[in-house]
Amino acid sequence: MIFDTDHNQLIQQFEDREVIHRDPIQQVNLQHYKFKQWLEENRLLKDILIYSCVVIANDKAKIIPKNNNGFLAKDVIRATKIRETVNNLFTRHKNEILLSKDLQKIRKWLIKQHTPSNPDLLNKLQIKKEELYTGVKCPRCLKLPIKRKYGKWVCPDCYSTSKDAYLTALRDYFLLINPSITTMELKDYLHLESRTTSQRLLSSLYLNHEGTTKNRIYHLNSH
Template sequence: MIMKTRTAPNEIFVLTALLRRLPLRHKKRRLLEQNLAYYQRGFDGEKAVDRFTSAILKNNFTILHDVYLDSAFQIDTLIISPHCIFVVEIKNYKGTLTLDYKLNQFTREENGVITGFRNPILQATTNTILLTNWLAERNIHDIPTYPLFVISDPRTIIKVIPENRDISGEVMHGEYMPQHVMKVDRGSPHGQLHQKVGAIILRECGTYKFDYQRKYGIHSKDILGGVQCPGCGRLGMKRQYNSWICEKCRVVSKTEHKQALTDYFLLKKSWINNSECMQYLGITSKNLATKVLREQGLGYDNYHRRWHVNENQVNKTIV
């Protein structure tokens, strides 16, 4: 069976790192906190749906999470059955959703607050078209492909206007989705394609990198250096006797520089030289810089005399 597992989206790692390393008074902090909560909630919803999907479908279906193709489109979950493909968009909306197809107006009400959102099936449909084109470019044609919009929280109420419009084949709760997929698959007339198609997609899957500089207008020079104290959160632990010590709360750590370096590669650039590392960590020993960079599992580029992160490992597993 082919599977691609889900990890936290890149946005969560980047935003968490940004909040560690932007000045406390930075004007974008509140926005970043709100966005982080939004992405976290979305991720929780995706994980909740994954539990149903993998428990029921894992034996006869190829399930790929976080599919990112051509550096252009992202699919929350792709389910490839023996006969067809489902392009799944998952949302963790709470409260009451009103899908008004008369006015083409889509709103959700949560704790008395009403917010509008895009036609729920639109993104999944767009992704379905992009995927169909992508497969056609690889000479894979005529596989029935269906968009699905899945609501992760079973308590969310879905209201449809007009009431007699049947959206049961495209909008549903996560709990019901595996049964829907099995039902549609049984009624479809194609051969055993899913292993082959799944392998082709998996092979070309990229890793999505969230461009925070473009999205928020924050420059990488705004990112503060220093080792963060695990006790009080302050940046700038001092190196003393093979350990890091916080001058404010006196917490001692041996390994906190690892987090600092991970943040560097997430937020600044994919390589670092010794003197940049010394400056960033606030240390004066060249040997110490070499030691921590080596321990971080980085590759060394002899020509440029600098360390770099190894090619991002896409989280792929074939079991």
Template structure:
């Protein structure tokens, strides 16, 4: 098994940074908190799937890629988890949604019932079929490869109740995580013809990784928040306030007296996530509320960032 490890999604990292830097009474704060809650739940579901894939011998013969993002020439498409062996490819779309899920085939939507309230979601079957079609086109265009592609919707919460219309196709396409092993085995039994040699499978792995395009996210633009609305300063991890000042070679919180030599590292990460992927000494001082240019230079140098220019014109870049 070749597993491309799943990292924390960039949108979660950026939303966490944004909430650290927004006033508590900001009008858009509740919306951002709700978005972060949903994305964290989705990420927990994806990590649960990863544990299944790691611990089951059935997946040993598969190449496994997580969060694969490719371009079809006009737009990007992203796949939660892609499994490929010598016989076929399998797209796994994870959903970590609690309550009762009703897959409405008549109106092509997913309805979640929880605490006597109903919420509508786009039908994940539509999304997975689109990914199936886009991946097939990508493989044909880039590698002249025609490989059978299947897909499954994986519900990672074991307590979620699944319902649908009679004679619905979801029985073959939607499964709880604890039933995934049986579903994969059924698909493997139906795809016994070898399409790829082991060498070709390795070549495909390299080509997919080479063409993977990490997702960008302009978080302030997405929520229509101005840079001037972002709070400056250095964050204290103990009392959760932007209340640290530089004293005697370290950062000291003026609220709880907590000390942290490296608190500037999180501050500059916040700047790179929210403002811009490069920074000057002046911008660094302004964001961290530092007054001494020489202190700023020492701190920036300690971060081992790539840079260009010199003296006042020096610019530091995010790794």
């Protein structure tokens, strides 16, 4: 791995080819800056010293700076050096600035303000929506699709039944296809026979929604 800090790129070399990545040092510096800003904006801390570095987990990787003024050895370390690095920090900074209740407050805020990442996976992986297998999967033998009969999901192969097997399929839909769904879209996606069943399933989930009952759009809740 060649760290080219002049041009902010990481060049990864395999046997006969090269792959260019974003500069991890620049990335960690940005995270460092944003975290500091976040702490200040939320009035959690001011003027605190934050230490950040890039950790290379693959111990077979060869770390090469492109030039000598590129980066300091403390900016890029191997995973095996984490303990030593943290110990050194403890030795150098003996004053306790954060009490455990402060740390707990920061931890709570971080979790509260976390927004889960939901990348456009189909586009990223070059998979067409039509290529996906739809329907509900049997939680026991993984047969796809299984049928809904008398308020339950019944597997035609292993005969096991489930009340909520469709939830996994719906979660996949939200993550892969669209973070919102209509009654008709769910009917097609879950291979349901009636629109009423589709509507009943959706309204039982207490999802956020908009529009009249007929054309209602349901949105993925954060939970």
